[in-house]
Amino acid sequence: MPEYLIAIDDTDDIGTRGTGDIAQQLGQILATDCGGVASPVTRHQLLVHPDIPYTSHNSAMCFALKGDISPQRLKQLASELLEAESAAAADPGLAFMCLSSFTSNAALVEFGLAAKRRVLTKDEAYGLAADIGVHLSEHGGTGQGVIGALAGLGLRLEGNDGRLKGHFDVGQGDDELSLPVSVLLAQTGVDAVIALDDTELADEVPVRVRGKLKAVWRQGRSAILVSFRDGAWRNAGKQELKEY
Structure with missing residues (x-):
């Protein structure tokens, strides 16, 4: 059965639903749709810097999904939820890949670690995603959340970063x-x-x-x-x- 790693970032604003809640809801929707199982959500802290727009803590959310679902269906359901539930002022981003066929762990982990140390750009995120075969898309606002979403995948893969939601x-x-x-x-x-x-x-x-x-x-x-x-x-x- 395929296993995906899925991350989102920058879906909220002050006084709105948190990104962790939306990630948890997305996992439930995907698992129900494909009869699979979603893992607990992990929160990954990224760099806090004046040049980086964020709501409160600049953290990305990530979870794994085991289930027989196509990338196209996954993207459709995730896009619908992000566009329906993200705050109007948010800049949501989505990243995912299939773990069973993924071969570029080192590059993705390095991107995640870099996001904790320095300011990264959307061009860097899209360039890496294209090179290593990770889906990356923006779903509102400036789409700046694609940086954190991609970093969230890398930090989860690194294996020693993040807290479980709740x-x-x-x-x-x-x-x-x-x-x-x-x-x-x-x-x-x-x-x-x-x-x-x-x-x-x-x-x-x-x-x-x-x-x-x-x-x-x-x-x-x-x-x-x-x-x-x-x-x-x-x-x-x-x-x-x-x-x-």
């Missing part, structure tokens, strides 16, 4: 709760619990969790990030999650 309520408010990794995985649905040094914790290892948990994209998987503090494994704090 959070998990597994604790009791501010009270600390100790759970074995197996239970934590079952309650959140993420793929792994991973330490800051990239060690994956075994199922029986207890983890002390507090408050709302944010999952990250680590080692190409969804993961709860943990660190060893005060004699126990604990969910990563705000400072440790900042780079995501």
Whole structure:
């Protein structure tokens, strides 16, 4: 079954639906249409700079889709949603490619990483997309969102960038709760619990969790990030999650 990677950027404005919500809705629409499965959405932080127009944080959204759908149908459904749901002042962009036949990971990853360091142009984005066979299109306004959309694909492919949309309520408010990794995985649905040094914790290892948990994209998987503090494994704090 084909697997696509799909990213969007710059669909919102202050007081309107966020790009993450639209990405999640798009995944549901596509999965329903083809009888497939859409992955959780990841948010990827891009460069914040005076020369880059953005709503609040300049972040792109990306998700994977497993399903028997043609690129033409995917583009049609995505275009319809973006043009219907994007804010009037937005500059939405769409990027996608089929993972099973894609062979230019390195170039796409480098573009994504570059978008975190310097100001990129639409010409650069369209040039790369044409060279490596990625669909790239704009759906309103200046279409500036094509840059972030293409970067979102690259950062998701890189495997160690981005947070999953939303959070998990597994604790009791501010009270600390100790759970074995197996239970934590079952309650959140993420793929792994991973330490800051990239060690994956075994199922029986207890983890002390507090408050709302944010999952990250680590080692190409969804993961709860943990660190060893005060004699126990604990969910990563705000400072440790900042780079995501």
